[in-house]
Amino acid sequence: MGESLSPRARQIVAAARDLLESEGADALTMRRLGERLGIRAPSLYKHLPNKAALEVALIADGFEEAAETFDAATSAAKEPLAALVNAYRAFVKRNPQLYRLMTERPLPRERLPAEVEHRAAAALVRAVGSPERARAAFAFIHGMVVLELNGRFPDDDGLEPAWRAGLAAFANPASIDALRGRSRDGAA
Amino acid sequence: MGESLSPRARQIVAAARDLLESEGADALTMRRLGERLGIRAPSLYKHLPNKAALEVALIADGFEEAAETFDAATSAAKEPLAALVNAYRAFVKRNPQLYRLMTERPLPRERLPAEVEHRAAAALVRAVGSPERARAAFAFIHGMVVLELNGRFPDDDGLEPAWRAGLAAFANPASIDALRGRSRDGAA
């Protein structure tokens, strides 16, 4: 993945990420990217074959970072789902435009490093216990962050209660008991 | 809303919707739209001030239709939440690109008919009983449909179980309200 890029290409991808986050997806053009780097747009093509490759690199980096932070947040957590949600929200808050890029279109899976998507999802499956519950929980989490990102919850006051409601709904029984301060032993 | 548009403008918006759904957002250009109607692009500006107005009209129509179908589906339903989810999924399946247009960016609320957004959301609030539960359920539903739309659930086999898991989670007040009002590090 990113390791297959030259050092100069890595610099370009880093600049692209800055540009993306600071000015949005529409501003991510080869001209503007060249500007940021103090070179002309055509020079970029000596380091990256085309713009699609640049976007793939951004997406791949995003998944790798997400997977790492999710793993780190949940590995030793007493409440893995809550910890994951915190890490997830933090990632989106740090990288809102990148998150959009990662999720708004079908993934170019064949051009991404193998397993990068699966690794990012693994922490969630671990946290909720089963793939179908993970899918449902993922939908809730993704829905919450994109709706917030898109200003679909005008009154931010209602946000935290909604997160609590969803967390409680998707926590497995043992987790609910843990949150209540009960023993897990009796959980089915 | 749409009623403030001339009949010809209404025809244009209808053609735009066809174009949007059949070829995607990138194909929705004034030139291509003119093609569909058998006229030149500049002629469109006699009926609509600019492209943004066209998109606003599309979004407004989408919300009106959604509100109507959601109302119709839930008004006499024994299981309002399940009925709403069915209607919601059907709307997205019929209008995937329009749904994207309606949800992927911050809403130009000041340019939409008043209450149109609220009306579309009202059925869900009725179905789940409280605004915060509605928000959480909305996030789940929206997350599910966009992730499906974006091919994020590669194996479609897992889709229906995920819907069932989510529905069950949000239909069970006990699980949702378990932590209601309680501050959690995982949520707050």
Next chain:
DNA sequence: GTCTATAGTGGGATAGAC
């Protein structure tokens, strides 16, 4: 590795004739 020059495409929008 960067440059200039440029091709090629496509977009939104306006002016003014008919």
Next chain:
DNA sequence: GTCTATCCCACTATAGAC
């Protein structure tokens, strides 16, 4: 209400010199 002609913009990408 539609046309032609046109402007101005921006983009990706290539060729070839340095």
